[in-house]
Amino acid sequence: xxxxxxxxxxxxxxxxxxxxxxxxxxxxxxxxxxxxxxxxxxxxxxxxxxxxxxxxxxxxxxxxxxxxxxxxxxxxxxxxxxxxxxxxxxxxxxxxxxxxxxxxxxxxxxxxxxxxxxxxxxxxxxxxxxxxxxxxxxxxxxxxxxxxxxxxxxxxxxxxxxxxxxxxxxxxxxxxxxxxxxxxxxxxxxxxxxxxxxx
Amino acid sequence: xxxxxxxxxxxxxxxxxxxxxxxxxxxxxxxxxxxxxxxxxxxxxxxxxxxxxxxxxxxxxxxxxxxxxxxxxxxxxxxxxxxxxxxxxxxxxxxxxxxxxxxxxxxxxxxxxxxxxxxxxxxxxxxxxxxxxxxxxxxxxxxxxxxxxxxxxxxxxxxxxxxxxxxxxxxxxxxxxxxxxxxxxxxxxxxxxxxxxxxxxxxxxxxxxxxxxxxxxxxxxxxxxxxxxxxxxxxxxxxxxxxxxxxxxxxxxxxxxxxxxxxxxxxxxxxxxxxxxxxxxxxxxxxxxxxxxxxxxxxxxxxxxxxxxxxxxxxxxxxxxxxxxxxxxxxxxxxxxxxxxxxx
Numbered sequence: 202x203x204x205x206x207x208x209x210x211x212x213x214x215x216x217x218x219x220x221x222x223x224x225x226x227x228x229x230x231x232x233x234x235x236x237x238x239x240x241x242x243x244x245x246x247x248x249x250x251x252x253x254x255x256x257x258x259x260x261x262x263x264x265x266x267x268x269x270x271x272x273x274x275x276x277x278x279x280x281x282x283x284x285x286x287x288x289x290x291x292x293x294x295x296x297x298x299x300x301x302x303x304x305x306x307x308x309x310x311x312x313x314x315x316x317x318x319x320x321x322x323x324x325x326x327x328x329x330x331x332x333x334x335x336x337x338x339x340x341x342x343x344x345x346x347x348x349x350x351x352x353x354x355x356x357x358x359x360x361x362x363x364x365x366x367x368x369x370x371x372x373x374x375x376x377x378x379x380x381x382x383x384x385x386x387x388x389x390x391x392x393x394x395x396x397x398x399x400x
Numbered sequence: 401x402x403x404x405x406x407x408x409x410x411x412x413x414x415x416x417x418x419x420x421x422x423x424x425x426x427x428x429x430x431x432x433x434x435x436x437x438x439x440x441x442x443x444x445x446x447x448x449x450x451x452x453x454x455x456x457x458x459x460x461x462x463x464x465x466x467x468x469x470x471x472x473x474x475x476x477x478x479x480x481x482x483x484x485x486x487x488x489x490x491x492x493x494x495x496x497x498x499x500x501x502x503x504x505x506x507x508x509x510x511x512x513x514x515x516x517x518x519x520x521x522x523x524x525x526x527x528x529x530x531x532x533x534x535x536x537x538x539x540x541x542x543x544x545x546x547x548x549x550x551x552x553x554x555x556x557x558x559x560x561x562x563x564x565x566x567x568x569x570x571x572x573x574x575x576x577x578x579x580x581x582x583x584x585x586x587x588x589x590x591x592x593x594x595x596x597x598x599x600x601x602x603x604x605x606x607x608x609x610x611x612x613x614x615x616x617x618x619x620x621x622x623x624x625x626x627x628x629x630x631x632x633x634x635x636x637x638x639x640x641x642x643x644x645x646x647x648x649x650x651x652x653x654x655x656x657x658x659x660x661x662x663x664x665x666x667x668x669x670x671x672x673x674x675x676x677x678x679x680x681x682x683x684x685x686x687x688x689x690x691x692x693x694x695x696x697x698x699x700x701x702x703x704x705x706x707x708x709x710x711x712x713x714x715x716x717x718x719x720x721x722x723x724x725x726x727x728x729x730x731x732x733x734x735x736x737x738x739x740x741x742x743x744x
Binding site for chain 2 (some may be wrong): 298300301303304305306307308309310311314318319322323
């Protein structure tokens with residue numbers, strides 16, 4: 202969800218707007234793709250940690266601290282998974298004809314209306330594919346989460362972390378958890394594929 | 401809803417500098433060769449291209465600083481750009497919806513517009529299920545449904561085949577007559593321009609080279625492009641009395657007296673060709689060499705080189721008699737009464 206809300210506008214900016222430093226922004230967005238997730242987690246700690254670049258300020262001004270909280274899990278997974286969405290949506294946007302937005306504008310549509318009623322439906326398959334990829338990546342995310350958010354059962358423990366932990370104590374539980382994860386993933390992917398790719 | 405616009409746009413290797421006016425209800429055709437700046441002018445009027453200089457005033461209101469969605473200028477694009485994911489009805493309802501009409505009311509208006517263009521039974525179809533002519537009419541209905549103050553049409557008939565074109569042109573003429581605002585129509589087809597427009601503006605190389613009604617422009621072209629368009633031989637020269645001296649020294653005799661810079665025009669059908677120098681009457685006689693021969697309606701269009709390049713129309717029978725082929729040397733004559741001279 203976070204990825205959709207942040208990622209689609211970001212992709213639109215990258216695909217449609219011309220501004221200096223666009224290459225740099227694109228590079229920054231895609232960095233998590235090549236970064237080992239643990240390094241991504243460390244980077245997040247450096248930025249949002251209590252003594253980090255933004256973390257200290259956030260803590261003092263809002264009393265908000267991200268690391269080792271449920272919100273931290275969301276941030277970590279979004280950080281790692283968003284590039285998949287941004288890349289997919291940007292590609293779809295580039296493929297879509299910008300002149301449809303112009304046609305909408307001559308009919309009185311504001312940019313936002315044109316995007317919502319014309320562009321978004323046109324790139325819906327791309328957005329859907331990006332969202333599925335993004336979600337799949339987030340589900341399997343391990344390194345950045347454990348580094349940035351830790352592993353507190355009930356608060357920041359995700360399924361892969363639970364599996365890892367269970368593997369050391371109770372192999373059977375680990376296998377059951379893994380199977381559940383596998384079944385859910387396959388089920389959802391199959392359903393989404395049918396719905397979006399067929400349409 | 402009077403339009404007065406000065407459009408100046410600079411691009412690498414191309415400068416557009418065009419003045420346009422249009423009265424309410426008037427249909428103005430922008431006519432010109434490819435790359436002359438017709439579509440650029442249209443996009444500038446619609447606000448899809450920023451002006452480097454100049455202004456656009458519609459009804460005393462400056463539009464050139466407004467975003468396209470605030471200008472209320474309807475556009476029918478060359479390839480229509482119907483939204484592929486919406487039905488014909490929702491395409492047409494898009495404009496009213498953007499103006500804040502509730503969905504049901506917008507659809508009702510759209511239904512009315514589609515009925516007016518004769519597509520009442522196609523409302524549910526997606527654009528890809530429509531024929532070219534139908535898509536064109538949906539695009540027109542969509543532009544009109546947004547209640548624009550001015551209408552712009554970019555090559556509205558170019559994508560249609562010959563048969564559909566004829567019907568669609570007649571219908572389009574009717575809709576344009578009914579539209580109360582000014583209409584600007586871009587085309588490179590002179591027939592479309594003559595049939596649809598009240599006034600023609602000829603653009604070449606980003607500049608207006610001639611404006612006027614169809615009769616004036618067809619009778620007195622001022623550039624080679626316009627002359628070819630209306631099928632006339634055109635020259636520019638210095639007149640003194642009945643004679644007009646062309647830049648390369650050749651002199652044409654006309655029926656009217658003129659002085660100073662003039663254009664001289666005569667139709668290809670006024671040129672007669674002879675295998676040998678003819679005796680007697682025609683004052684304009686010169687040796688010429690055939691360069692190309694092509695079909696032109698029922699006749700053959702012969703391009704000749706010589707002291708003046710000229711196009712002549714001959715009947716197929718005469719062509720056989722003359723033994724027309726590239727390189728053949730002939731004599732060309734034009735009667736002085738067929739040659740019109742007018743001020744440059």
